[in-house]
Amino acid sequence: MDMKKNNDIMDLLSEISEMTGEEPEILNARADEAYVRLSEAGFERAALALAKQQFSLIGLFCAEAFEKEDGFTLFYAFKQAGRAPVLVLVREAGREEKVSSVAESFPSASWFEREVRDGFGLEFTGAFDTRRLFLHECYPKGFHPLRKAFKNGPLPLRETEAGTTKVGSNEARTTKVGSNEAGAAEAGAAEAGAAEAGTTKVGSNEVGTNEVGKPGEEYRFRQLKGEGVYQVPVGPVHAGIIEPGHFRFSVIGEPIFSLEIRLFYKHRGIEKLAEGKSPxxxxxxxxxxxxxxxxxxxxxxxxxxxxxxxxxxxxxxxxxxxxxxxxxxxxxxxxxxxxxxxxxxxxxxxxxxxxxxxxxxxxxxxxxxxxxxxxxxxxxxxxxxxxxxxxxxxxxxxxxxxxxxxxxxxxxxxxxxxxxxxxxxxxxxxxxxxxxxxxxxxxxxxxxxxxxxxxxxxxxxxxxxxxxxxxxxxxxxxxxxxxxxxxxxxxxxxxxxxxxxxxxxxxxxxxxxxxxxxxxxxxxxxxxxxxxxxxxxxxxSGYALTLVEAPRGQNLHWVYLKNGLVDRYKVRTASFCNWQAIEHAVLGNIIPDFPVINKSLNMSYAGTDL
Amino acid sequence: MIKPLSLFLRPKVTETFEFRDEELETLGSEIKKEMPKVFGRSLAIRELDSGSDNSTEIEISNLGTPYYDVERFGISFVASPRHADVLLVTGAVTLNMAEAVKKTYEAMPSPKFVVAVGDDACNGGIYKGSYAVLGGVDKILPVDMRIPGNPPSPKEILKGLLALLKKASE
CATH class of the missing domain: 1.10.645.10 (Cytochrome-c3 Hydrogenase, chain B)
Structure with missing residues (x-):
């Protein structure tokens, strides 16, 4: 494998044109950060080549109406280990709402793509996981909060949310889930019932409530079946003074055979709140x-x-x-x-x-x-x-x-x-x-x-x-x-x-x-x-990306200012990526060791859920 | 060489921790005095995060550290809402957590009290106006006491709990 280090931004750029066989359009370049726009075919070739060279996809985010563009622009931030510049490949999705997934080459892309899909409604073709990420089932279908057409504010569904007009179907669902934490557990997934309201006008504030109460889709956890396999659901409400999140263990006897985590219970909409504010x-x-x-x-x-x-x-x-x-x-x-x-x-x-x-x-x-x-x-x-x-x-x-x-x-x-x-x-x-x-x-x-x-x-x-x-x-x-x-x-x-x-x-x-x-x-x-x-x-007006070393690792911040106001603020904390390691770390361990493993990784729920 | 006697005579703890905060002690004794009126000799608290930044959690868990050690005042944090007198809620109540918050409250035996801790729990705080939050615990549960702050310090939380005890005994 070619492990060549690209310490210099110019080397990196010339290599990109080599990889893709086209002259890249450089949007913006600083000493340790370059924005390169490629054709669709060029992007796909570059992504494959970067994966081979051990680049990490450290961030993937979307912006609507970026500079002179009208539709959606995707930013793929890559970086090699060690002292290396950040390469941002810029991909115009326009109003297509459909682009190809890179999750096969970059596993970290899976959550990123699901995040973009929830926020902007872009579909990633070929993605192996197309479930929702930060919008749980309580949000109506077709709701994409980060689109500019959506003006931030409480959703008209609020009444249903608070439970006043809650409709039946929840009961059956909660009993299925298990009895840990006095029934409070798994409420997020069970919440599907009333809240998965009818279809909405894409990206607008007019959320159709005509179908409120129609049983929604349940979040599909990975199903692992077989003799002696049983599931242990934990959370979102835990026993200690800690933040909410759901863990679904599949266990054979004592050892953990599979763990699937479900987070974003604390999604507060920070990125949307930042829009239109002064720095x-x-x-x-x-x-x-x-x-x-x-x-x-x-x-x-x-x-x-x-x-x-x-x-x-x-x-x-x-x-x-x-x-x-x-x-x-x-x-x-x-x-x-x-x-x-x-x-x-x-x-x-x-x-x-x-x-x-x-x-x-x-x-x-x-x-x-x-x-x-x-x-x-x-x-x-x-x-x-x-x-x-x-x-x-x-x-x-x-x-x-x-x-x-x-x-x-x-x-x-x-x-x-x-x-x-x-x-x-x-x-x-x-x-x-x-x-x-x-x-x-x-x-x-x-x-x-x-x-x-x-x-x-x-x-x-x-x-x-x-x-x-x-x-x-x-x-x-x-x-x-x-x-x-x-x-x-x-x-x-x-x-x-x-x-x-x-x-x-x-x-x-x-x-x-x-x-x-x-x-x-x-x-x-x-x-x-x-x-x-x-x-x-x-x-x-301008944009820049920074990486800082927080106590938990590398946090990525990308700010796009338009006329002195924040038009898009993307945060990706270290926890967002590190969380995915826990599904691997616990394999073969026993559930009683889970708390100490979790604490040793110590990810922030709030920092992930935003 | 180990002297067998020293194994018995040597203190089994780390260095003695000398610290005394008069304000905290007064608060504690007031809490102890107030508590039996309604709650017997102990107050069982269930903490619930409905979507805070985690700072309020940190301050609440600090109540159990050696500097505060509130268990000596009869305050304990319990693992299940079934055992709780008080629900201490932090966060602005996200849509994703709303159902779990309600169920946790319903799982508590009556009489029960709800305390909102932190600005965001009191009125939505910095998240006010976001599509993703209800904007305060009172939007979904009856709130008996509010402890504002970003986040409130451990002592402010204790003061709030004392105020709750006084209110409950009225």
Missing amino acids: SECVALAEAISGDESAANAVGFCTAVERACGIPVPERAECLRAVLLELERVYSLLGDLAGMAVDVGFSLVASPFLILREEMFRQNEKLTGSRFLRGMMMPGGLKKDIPYSALKELAPFFAKFSRTFESAFERAMSSSSLIDRFATTGVVKKGLVVPLNLTGPLAKASGCPADTRLNRPYGAYGYFAPGPSVRKGGDVLSRYEVKADEIRESLKLIDRLLEEMPEGPVFAGNTLAEGEEAGPGSLSTSGTSGDSGTSSTSGI
């Missing part, structure tokens, strides 16, 4: 994608806007952003280390990690006023500077932190019963990493040193790179070790960042817009800088 309004939405990735997603969004509009970011703001991103990583991963210990019943180890995490939250609050580091980011820098006194406290805090952390980690690693539960459990094979685009600690524990901070440095990471951490086992134990390593590396990074923290403003928008010097960034000037932040993006 500075959208930051709060980005923060609401997933609570424990608030900083990462806010930085991802802001960086995309900055790239699209060419807004410079002052050095100090870049460095402070990096500090906040690393703080987020540390508190997030501490939660994983504690949760994994709890899931094997070892709270003695979990407690010190939880204590440290709470202390982190308190530090966060001192630094930013928010325990989740919210309300700091804005396109062009930070809304406010972090007071010197709070920053100064970090070094002694982390010195004490390290001691407690290491003693707790050593205690965990010296427990034979913990090792026994972790080792060889929930293995994610290395071979899955590229086809499913697995990233973050998950990929690192399976032998792939994938890290956006190293592979596509953004902000301060160009100068402050973390050390690599890799394990080969791919099991829960490897992930435990990788997560601990990540915390150590983050602490080192924070230390270096604090030592070399540049002075200066944290917002440069003013200099761009009005030729004025930004204030010293104290609290009092945050209001005025907020206003000028809007002005520096006003009237600008």
Whole structure:
């Protein structure tokens, strides 16, 4: 297999023309990102060639009325492992509403295509899975919220949703499903009954309610039949304080023979909400994608806007952003280390990690006023500077932190019963990493040193790179070790960042817009800088893609601005891709090990469901 | 060399954790005082996520960590709605979750109380106006108490629970 690395964007482009035998139309090119439009035949040839060269499909998204186009435009973002640019193949679907699927060559495309199908109503011919993804059965047929013709707002079906005019057929369905979680389980799938209302006018707000109550289609889970095979449905409501999702296990005796996950119970319509908003309004939405990735997603969004509009970011703001991103990583991963210990019943180890995490939250609050580091980011820098006194406290805090952390980690690693539960459990094979685009600690524990901070440095990471951490086992134990390593590396990074923290403003928008010097960034000037932040993006049209390394891995943000307003905002969190690994990781394991496997992968439901 | 006696004498815990938050202790003792009036000596809570960003979940689960450890005040989080006095709902209630939310509530024995936690659960918050949410727990369940915040801190959640106890005993 040809494993040639395309480190340079020009090499990559010349190779594309070689692959396809046509001169590609380059729409837009930056040093690490190129948009190439190909003919339909050229696209199919290129996709096959890219799959052979071990490219991952890291994102696939759609936009309507993109630039001068009238219909739907599809964007396929590809990237090779390691330090490589992102190649975006642009495919015009026009108003055809039918394009060929690439899921055979790129397994990660399956969910992407289902997502586009729900959002825009495009059909992918040759796709092996054409079920709905984020629109459950409660949504009417023919409803595609991301089409421009649909103006965001409550659906007229709402009354039925709330159950006031619920019609019969639900009963039979729920009893079939099983009795876990006191009947609350599987409600999402059972909900089909009343809500699968009649056909609607495509993409318009007029949803026909004439057929409300007609029994809808039930979500078809994979059917596995045979002697001794039985199914265990779990969720969407789980026993603990966790997010909703449905897991359908097929078991033969003890070992899990197949798992199918069904998510998107938390679909809140974030991408649609972003449309028509100004970039500075959208930051709060980005923060609401997933609570424990608030900083990462806010930085991802802001960086995309900055790239699209060419807004410079002052050095100090870049460095402070990096500090906040690393703080987020540390508190997030501490939660994983504690949760994994709890899931094997070892709270003695979990407690010190939880204590440290709470202390982190308190530090966060001192630094930013928010325990989740919210309300700091804005396109062009930070809304406010972090007071010197709070920053100064970090070094002694982390010195004490390290001691407690290491003693707790050593205690965990010296427990034979913990090792026994972790080792060889929930293995994610290395071979899955590229086809499913697995990233973050998950990929690192399976032998792939994938890290956006190293592979596509953004902000301060160009100068402050973390050390690599890799394990080969791919099991829960490897992930435990990788997560601990990540915390150590983050602490080192924070230390270096604090030592070399540049002075200066944290917002440069003013200099761009009005030729004025930004204030010293104290609290009092945050209001005025907020206003000028809007002005520096006003009237600008453009688009850009950013990748950020959130605690869970690579998050993709793509922003398309039209006249200074967000026309399309696409987010793909690491969890979206990583979730698909769990169906493989649990095979051959037993259901009692599922919680610890799930926790070790720790995907965000909110970040996936959007 | 291991001294056999030390195995018995050495404390079996990690470093002693010294931390005392007077405000939290006062809150806790008030909760303990208020609780027997309606709920016996314990309050059983079922947490339900109806579509939040996960930050509110994190703060609710923080109530069980050593810094707060609310079980000592008689508050416990239970696995089944059948065992619960209070349903703590987070999130703006997505269409995809609406049915499950209703069923969870119906599975609870009466008398039962519903508490909406977080801005989105109180009135839809940032998701207000989206096609995908109902826009607040009160659209689907009778809500007895609202705890706003983005997300509310663990102490604010405790204060809300205390207010619920007071309201219930009225």
